[in-house]
Amino acid sequence: xxxxxxxxxxxxxxxxxxxxxxxxxxxxxxxxxxxxxxxxxxxxxxxxxxxxxxxxxxxxxxxxxxxxxxxxxxxxxxxxxxxxxxxxxxxxxxxxxxxxxxxxxxxxxxxxxxxxxxxxxxxxxxxxxxxxxxxxxxxxxxxxxxxxxxxxxxxxxxxxxxxxxxxxxxxxxxxxxxxxxxxxxxxxxxxxxxxxxxxxxxxxxxxxxxxxxxxxxxxxxxxxxxxxxxxxxxxxxxxxxxxxxxxxxxxxxxxxxxxxxxxxxxxxxxxxxxxxxxxxxxxxxxxxxxxxxxxxxxxxxxxxxxxxxxxxxxxxxxxxxxxxxxxxxxxxxxxxxxxxxxxxxxxxxxxxxxxxxxxxxxxxxxxxxxxxxxxxxxxxxxxxxxxxxxxxxxxxxxxxxxxxxxxxxxxxxxxxxxxxxxxxxxxxxxxxxxxxxxxxxxxxxxxxxxxxxxxxxxxxxxxxxxxxxxxxxxxxxxxxxxxxxx
Numbered sequence: 001x002x003x004x005x006x007x008x009x010x011x012x013x014x015x016x017x018x019x020x021x022x023x024x025x026x027x028x029x030x031x032x033x034x035x036x037x038x039x040x041x042x043x044x045x046x047x048x049x050x051x052x053x054x055x056x057x058x059x060x061x062x063x064x065x066x067x068x069x070x071x072x073x074x075x076x077x078x079x080x081x082x083x084x085x086x087x088x089x090x091x092x093x094x095x096x097x098x099x100x101x102x103x104x105x106x107x108x109x110x111x112x113x114x115x116x117x118x119x120x121x122x123x124x125x126x127x128x129x130x131x132x133x134x135x136x137x138x139x140x141x142x143x144x145x146x147x148x149x150x151x152x153x154x155x156x157x158x159x160x161x162x163x164x165x166x167x168x169x170x171x172x173x174x175x176x177x178x179x180x181x182x183x184x185x186x187x188x189x190x191x192x193x194x195x196x197x198x199x200x201x202x203x204x205x206x207x208x209x210x211x212x213x214x215x216x217x218x219x220x221x222x223x224x225x226x227x228x229x230x231x232x233x234x235x236x237x238x239x240x241x242x243x244x245x246x247x248x249x250x251x252x253x254x255x256x257x258x259x260x261x262x263x264x265x266x267x268x269x270x271x272x273x274x275x276x277x278x279x280x281x282x283x284x285x286x287x288x289x290x291x292x293x294x295x296x297x298x299x300x301x302x303x304x305x306x307x308x309x310x311x312x313x314x315x316x317x318x319x320x321x322x323x324x325x326x327x328x329x330x331x332x333x334x335x336x337x338x339x340x341x342x343x344x345x346x347x348x349x350x351x352x353x354x355x356x357x358x359x360x361x362x363x364x365x366x367x368x369x370x371x372x373x374x375x376x377x378x379x380x381x382x383x384x385x386x387x388x389x390x391x392x393x394x395x396x397x398x399x400x401x402x403x404x405x406x407x408x409x410x411x412x413x414x415x416x417x418x419x420x421x422x423x424x425x426x427x428x429x430x431x432x433x434x435x436x437x438x439x440x441x442x443x444x445x446x447x448x449x450x451x452x453x454x455x456x457x458x459x460x461x462x463x464x465x466x467x468x469x470x471x472x473x474x475x476x477x478x479x480x481x482x483x484x485x486x
Contacts (some may be wrong), residue, residue, distance in 0.1 A: 001084075001199050003091050003192075007098055011191035012043050014051060014211055017058040018204040020194055024050040029184055029213065034101040034333040034340075034368045035323055044187060047210040049219055055208050056225040059150040059177035062205030067147045067175035069203075071126045078122035078172060081200035082115040085164070088196065089115075095188035096160055101332035101367070103324045106285065110161040113450075117165020120450045121173040121471070128174065128471050138485040145475040147175035148252065151228040154217045154241070157183035157335050158288045159232070160190055165450070167230045168207065170470035176228070177206050181220060184213040185335055221245055228252040228474060232290075235413075235459050242462070254463035254473050256290070256455055258388040259416030262409040263293040263445050264399075264431065267301035269421035271309065273443060277419065278394075279313035281446035283372050286321075286331050287392030288339070290460075291417035291439070291446045294389065296396045297405045303398050307376075310396070311358055314372040317392075318359070321369060333368040334391065340368035343391030346384055347373055353385070354378030354395060386412060402431070410436045415457030419445025438464070 005011050013020040025048030031040045047055075066074075085092070093107025102110075133141035153167035160182050171178040182190035190209050197207045210216060214237070221229055221244035228251055231241050238255040245251040263281065265274045281293035298306045321331035334340040344361050347370075359373025373393040378385045385395050399405040409418060419441040420431040432440040438456035441447055448454045453464035463473050 001195060003088050004195060005095065005188070005192040006091065007094055010041055010095070010188055011194070012041065012045060013191070014045060014047055014055070015191065015194035015197070015209040016051075016055045016205075017208070018194075018198050018202070023047050023211070031099045031185070032336065033098055034336055036367055040098045044184065045211045046184070047181075047212040047216045047219075051210060052216065052219045052223060055179050055210055056150055056223060058205035059179060059208065060225060062203055063147075063149050063177050066177055066203060066206050074173070074175075075122050075125050077201045078118050078125075078169065081196060081202070082118035082122070084196040084199055085111055085115040085118065085161075092161060092189040092192060095192055096186055097324055098188060100157065100160070100186045100335055101324050102285075103329050103332055105330070110159065113162045114165040117162075117169045117450055120165075121169035124468075124471055125173050135484055138483065140482040140484055142480040142482070144478045144480060145174070145472070146478050147475060148227040149176060150179070150226050151176045151230070151474060152179040152181065152220050152226050154181045154220065154229060154231045154233070155183060155190075156233045157185035158285055160186040163232060164190070164193070166454075166465045166470070171228075171230075171474045172202075172207065174471055174474045176474055178208070179220070179226070180207070180209045181212055181216055182209070184211070187211045217241070218244060221251075222248045224249045226251055228254075230254040230465070230473070232256040234258060238461065252473070254455075254465065255461040256465060257416075257459060257461040258414055259290045259292070259456060259460055260295060260386065260388050260412050260414045261291050261293050261417040261419070261437070261446065262295040262297060262435075263419045264405050264409060264421065265296065265298040265302070265306060266420070266422040266424070266427070267299045268423045269302070270423065270443070271302060271306055274421040275306065275309045275313050277421070277441075277443075277445050278310060279317060279372075281419075282394045283314070283317045283331055283392050284446070286334065286370070287372075288335065288390055289446070291448070293417075293419060293445045294394050295385065295409075296394055297399050297408060298396060299405075300398055300400055307396065311374065314358055314374060318371045321362070321371060323367075331372075331392070334370055335368075337368060339390070340370065343370050343389055343393065346387075346389045346391070346393060350375050350378070350382070350384040350393075353382035359393070380408060380411070388414065402427070406431070406434050410434075413459045416460035417441070417446055417456070
């Protein structure tokens with residue numbers, strides 16, 4: 001198969017019923033390259049009500065046949081799609097780089113993880129079993145896991161392709177049709193999936209891609225024909241989606257939202273290991289990740305030694321920030337002007353809330369670059385300590401006792417990720433239990449795995465992605481009762 005898309009030939013149509021079509025909505029979006037401000041396209045389509053209706057109609061038509069298709073056939077399609085994702089990972093990554101400013105290493109990670117997600121979930125197709133209960137009372141009880149029907153994923157700009165493996169894969173594996181809406185900031189890799197979807201053998205209407213902005217997401221969240229929305233993004237948008245889902249057809253929702261993840265560094269830790277994880281966790285993706293370790297608490301006994309190495313590690317990361325196309329670049333720009341100004345605003349206001357040790361906007365470059373930034377000892381009630389910044393900005397504070405640091409760690413509306421660094425396994429397990437978070441790392445932080453639940457507590461979301469949890473989220477349980485007494 002010859003891949004038809006490139007930076008000079010962008011996909012600028014929606015992909016529905018296994019065909020590219022122009023949207024009926026005339027609205028178009030303009031996207032710029034965050035590295036140099038150049039125009040990428042001013043013809044990015046926005047799917048409107050008629051376009052969503054069309055896609056849902058095709059999906060409804062395809063649903064009955066798709067859920068009845070032989071498990072072996074569904075497995076082969078998903079595995080073929082995974083192979084194609086890997087084969088064209090470079091070309092898809094180039095499309096993402098245009099508006100995300102991502103590095104080749106990130107693009108390779110994205111493509112590989114999306115493919116792995118497809119393979120992992122495909123492997124469950126003939127293993128996702130139901131249950132039976134004893135017939136001692138004269139009734140055999142059978143519990144089935146059945147697909148919801150037409151489902152959808154609304155995904156963020158910082159993971160435009162990896163979310164295919166996290167959302168589309170479990171939906172398709174469990175017999176649902178799936179409509180994928182990428183972010184308006186990074187739509188091109190997703191829109192370019194059409195030829196791969198067809199080549200993998202998915203029937204028309206089973207796997208579709210709709211471009212658009214928040215208005216498109218709102219239409220999907222309110223649509224009476226969509227039975228499930230899986231959303232990753234901000235808390236504010238997640239709350240709106242949940243409200244629209246409830247007011248329409250009470251569609252199921254999975255919400256993977258924000259974070260303000262604490263890394264707790266004890267005196268008895270391996271300092272070099274703690275520094276490495278803490279630095280990498282706030283600079284990966286230029287800090288534009290939901291589970292970044294943005295709050296760092298260091299015990300008094302090693303504070304000075306840790307901080308010396310931590311600041312040095314952040315300086316090293318600043319040296320490898322730049323043009324994503326240049327060899328050796330590890331950190332790119334903020335995704336767009338709005339995000340750059342948001343993070344810059346936090347840094348500017350933060351200087352009255354804590355001591356700025358390093359970092360800030362890179363004013364000498366015309367690109368939207370924010371250097372790795374560290375604030376020391378902020379007011380625990382300040383916005384830089386409590387709000388998600390979504391950039392390479394961390395706050396560092398001292399602590400004395402375990403009780404003190406656990407109160408600080410859990411005193412937030414978020415609960416996505418947390419990490420504890422210590423050589424004392426008893427203390428590590430005790431702290432892991434006390435964290436109010438959906439995921440906890442011991443001597444590591446800001447990780448995810450395809451075979452274990454990913455998600456958070458409190459305002460970090462509802463439900464879980466990955467592993468068996470994702471399959472359950474895309475199915476309804478049905479109890480079948482068999483009367484054996486006559």
